[in-house]
Amino acid sequence: MAKRDYYDVLGVSKSADNKEIKKAYRKIAIKFHPDKNPGDKQAEEKFKEAAEAYEVLSNNEKRQRYDQFGHAGMKGGPGGFGGGMNMEDIFSQFGDIFGGGFGGFGGSRGGRRVMKGTNLRIRLSLNLKEILEGVDKKIKVTRLVQAKGLKFETCGSCNGSGQVLRVTNTILGQMQTSTTCQVCNGSGKIIKERPSGSDANGMVKEQETVKITIPPGVEDDMQLKVSGKGNAAPFDGINGDLLVLISVEEHESLIRDGQNLHFDHYISFADAALGTTSQIPTINGKVKIKIEKGIQSGKILRLKSQGLPSVNSYGKGDLLVHINLWTPQNISSEEKKFFEKAQNSKNFQPQPSKSDKSFFDRVKEMFS
Numbered sequence: 001m002a003k004r005d006y007y008d009v010l011g012v013s014k015s016a017d018n019k020e021i022k023k024a025y026r027k028i029a030i031k032f033h034p035d036k037n038p039g040d041k042q043a044e045e046k047f048k049e050a051a052e053a054y055e056v057l058s059n060n061e062k063r064q065r066y067d068q069f070g071h072a073g074m075k076g077g078p079g080g081f082g083g084g085m086n087m088e089d090i091f092s093q094f095g096d097i098f099g100g101g102f103g104g105f106g107g108s109r110g111g112r113r114v115m116k117g118t119n120l121r122i123r124l125s126l127n128l129k130e131i132l133e134g135v136d137k138k139i140k141v142t143r144l145v146q147a148k149g150l151k152f153e154t155c156g157s158c159n160g161s162g163q164v165l166r167v168t169n170t171i172l173g174q175m176q177t178s179t180t181c182q183v184c185n186g187s188g189k190i191i192k193e194r195p196s197g198s199d200a201n202g203m204v205k206e207q208e209t210v211k212i213t214i215p216p217g218v219e220d221d222m223q224l225k226v227s228g229k230g231n232a233a234p235f236d237g238i239n240g241d242l243l244v245l246i247s248v249e250e251h252e253s254l255i256r257d258g259q260n261l262h263f264d265h266y267i268s269f270a271d272a273a274l275g276t277t278s279q280i281p282t283i284n285g286k287v288k289i290k291i292e293k294g295i296q297s298g299k300i301l302r303l304k305s306q307g308l309p310s311v312n313s314y315g316k317g318d319l320l321v322h323i324n325l326w327t328p329q330n331i332s333s334e335e336k337k338f339f340e341k342a343q344n345s346k347n348f349q350p351q352p353s354k355s356d357k358s359f360f361d362r363v364k365e366m367f368s
Helices: 006-010 018-032 041-057 060-074 087-098 128-133 269-274 333-343 359-366
Strands: 120-126 135-146 151-154 163-170 173-180 189-193 203-214 223-226 242-248 255-257 260-267 276-282 285-291 300-303 319-325
Touching (some): 006 018, 006 041, 018 041, 203 223, 276 319
Parallel strands (some): 120 242, 260 319
Antiparallel strands (some): 135 203, 151 189, 223 242, 255 260, 300 319
16 A cells, blocks of 8 residues: 655645644644554554654655655665654654643653663674665674563552652642652563573673665765664663664775765876777776777766765766876886977977866866
């Protein structure tokens, strides 16, 4: 079934501002909230659908990408909506939207505090071929999980509510306030049996192999998130996330500049004067190019679509081949006579035309 347009989901126009979007989302979320519709799977799906729409449209960068590319622009990209939010994700991220309308809103359903595990961070090194094509990596991660055999019981101080009511006598009469239970830290549960070897919260370290899908076109220092693969939370809370920091390895001959690649190609006087063919390295092997006779040092040859893709699917960059004339430092006596004779030849004197770009023109072209 095709995904509905996010603006249609929230019932707002494409020109709606953040205030209108927030108001529309709150109205739908309250209507379809699980506490109002217990056991209603259809209502739960509408609740999740609204949260997904709000997650994108309330973020200016994601909204701009969605307006330009639709749902396709939300897939795979860093910061894009992956569609994998569970109910606790929604409560923890958007709790401020609901205010105090229901006791279960704001990540503390039924008054209980939902804990979230801490995030883990790793650095992942990629070569240009992996960035060109995208890659799946399997990484061993050591994370905290609940120990097997860990048992809980209801907190006797708050009777499982996570909240403690306090009554204070004032000149205006009795005032009742609700505070987080200090015994269970708002979870509503305490540990009954803790396995040996676990920490105070019943957690142990465990190594897990995590599959990380890297989309094509990622850049150096870009951060990707693998939801739920961080440390587990005590008392059946929400897992933290695994944050993957991308590190790009240097290529032996190609230099990256965003989506474009650069290569310095050196040719001799003879090749420049007579023309030749050369093999140029690309990420996927070598390609043959033609060097026109009379080519000037500093000329830039553009190989279309031989660069890297955009992580947001905006197309591929180019490979820019920079022509450099190689001047020999030691020449034979015969070669010296040839160049001495050529030195006085009018044909060997610089005669730049208007079509020959200056250094500044070439720099401007390179970054255009």
